[in-house]
Amino acid sequence: DAKTTQPNSMESNEEEPVHLPCNHSTISGTDYIHWYRQLPSQGPEYVIHGLTSNVNNRMASLAIAEDRKSSTLILHRATLRDAAVYYCILREDNAGNMLTFGGGTRLMVKP
Amino acid sequence: GAVVSQHPSRVICKSGTSVKIECRSLDFQATTMFWYRQFPKQSLMLMATSNEGSKATYEQGVEKDKFLINHASLTLSTLTVTSAHPEDSSFYICSATDGYYNSPLHFGNGTRLTVT
Numbered sequence: 630d631a632k633t634t635q636p637n638s639m640e641s642n643e644e645e646p647v648h649l650p651c652n653h654s655t656i657s658g659t660d661y662i663h664w665y666r667q668l669p670s671q672g673p674e675y676v677i678h679g680l681t682s683n684v685n686n687r688m689a690s691l692a693i694a695e696d697r698k699s700s701t702l703i704l705h706r707a708t709l710r711d712a713a714v715y716y717c718i719l720r721e722d723n724a725g726n727m728l729t730f731g732g733g734t735r736l737m738v739k740p
Numbered sequence: 741g742a743v744v745s746q747h748p749s750r751v752i753c754k755s756g757t758s759v760k761i762e763c764r765s766l767d768f769q770a771t772t773m774f775w776y777r778q779f780p781k782q783s784l785m786l787m788a789t790s791n792e793g794s795k796a797t798y799e800q801g802v803e804k805d806k807f808l809i810n811h812a813s814l815t816l817s818t819l820t821v822t823s824a825h826p827e828d829s830s831f832y833i834c835s836a837t838d839g840y841y842n843s844p845l846h847f848g849n850g851t852r853l854t855v856t
Contacts, residue, residue: 663845665845670831672746672834672835672849672850673784675845675847678844720845728774728835729786730776730785730786731783
């Protein structure tokens with residue numbers, strides 16, 4: 630299984646940008662990088678995904694390193710509602726389309 | 741966006757009884773559905789993968805006779821916890837995909853099972 634490594638926790642101030650890092654040094658050429666977040670007592674919520682190029686959507690931006698061995702999820706202006714566990718996951722095309730969850734990063738947002 | 745509905749959100753049952761959890765994809769055809777279990781303060785653990793019309797594939801250590809999975813249509817999968825015991829108390833989450841690996845997965849809101 631392709632694995633990811635994330636910091637256990639991070640803190641941010643409200644209204645400031647947040648950069649959540651993820652290392653995936655064993656990524657293969659066809660693995661997509663997915664980010665999900667989970668609020669307490671809820672199922673994970675899709676945030677963003679990409680393959681090689683940086684991606685932007687209404688929730689966040691995804692910056693992917695040129696060698697694809699790391700990526701960064703960027704929340705441009707953190708709000709209190711962004712406090713959650715953020716999971717960086719590789720979606721492999723030869724693993725039945727499943728997602729294997731690592732420990733994730735618990736983001737705390739201070740008012 | 742795509743929606744996955746999971747029901748019930750919360751259930752309490754007595755030890756020895758069975759509980760059924762439903763997972764529906766509301767606006768897309770879910771060729772594959774996944775069932776996860778999550779204990780407090782831990783990450784999600786994959787229990788099984790089910791493809792429409794075929795038997796589920798269970799992860800190592802997950803008892804297939806205890807956790808019965810049925811994926812009878814492209815919009816519905818069910819997980820039945822049979823003869824539940826207190827140690828089965830957990831947060832169960834389903835997710836669904838249209839089968840393209842470059843598509844995001846969509847998750848239900850989870851079911852909190854408490855076995856007394």
